[in-house]
Structure formats: structure tokens, C-alpha cells
Amino acid sequence: MATIxxxxxxxxxxxxxxxxxxERGSSQPLLRSCFNYDLSYITQFEINRLEPDRKDPQGRMExxxxxxxxxxxxxxxxxGDL
Numbered sequence: 001m002a003t004i005x006x007x008x009x010x011x012x013x014x015x016x017x018x019x020x021x022x023e024r025g026s027s028q029p030l031l032r033s034c035f036n037y038d039l040s041y042i043t044q045f046e047i048n049r050l051e052p053d054r055k056d057p058q059g060r061m062e063x064x065x066x067x068x069x070x071x072x073x074x075x076x077x078x079x080g081d082l
Contacts, residue, residue, distance in 0.1 A: 017037055
């Protein structure tokens with residue numbers, strides 16, 4: 001039987017985030033952890049590049065994949081900090 005997991009990521013301390021994983025419909029977390037992730041490189045320019053762009057939707061999707069790939073690697077690869 002398939003299980004749906006909900007990931008809750010919240011700021012904890014400077015450059016640190018709390019992660020809780022819940023089974024869908026449950027209020028008891030299956031996992032609690034913390035990971036470091038430096039967002040100091042994010043400038044307003046970078047944030048604006050993630051906004052919808054009717055002229056370049058494919059480019060926006062590539063930027064979102066790149067941006068999301070960094071925390072994904074941190075959480076889900078052997079080399080990650082978690």
C-alpha cells in the first residue's frame with residue numbers, strides 16, 4: 001500500500017532549518033531533523049528570476065529546478081548534510 005508523506009521545512013536558526021516528515025493524515029512526525037542550508041547567495045535578482053515569466057516559461061522552469069535541486073541534494077543524497 002502506498003503512503004503519502006508530507007515534508008514540513010521551517011527556519012530554525014541562521015542558515016539552519018528544521019525538517020519534520022509526517023504520514024499524510026497523521027499529526028505525529030515520523031522524523032525530525034535539522035539541516036544547514038546557506039541562502040545568503042539569494043539576492044532580490046535571484047528571487048525575481050523565479051517569478052512567472054510569460055516570455056520565458058521554459059527558462060523559469062529551469063531556474064526553479066536548479067534552485068530546488070540544491071536543497072533536494074542536501075536532503076536526499078548520501079553527501080547531504082542531514
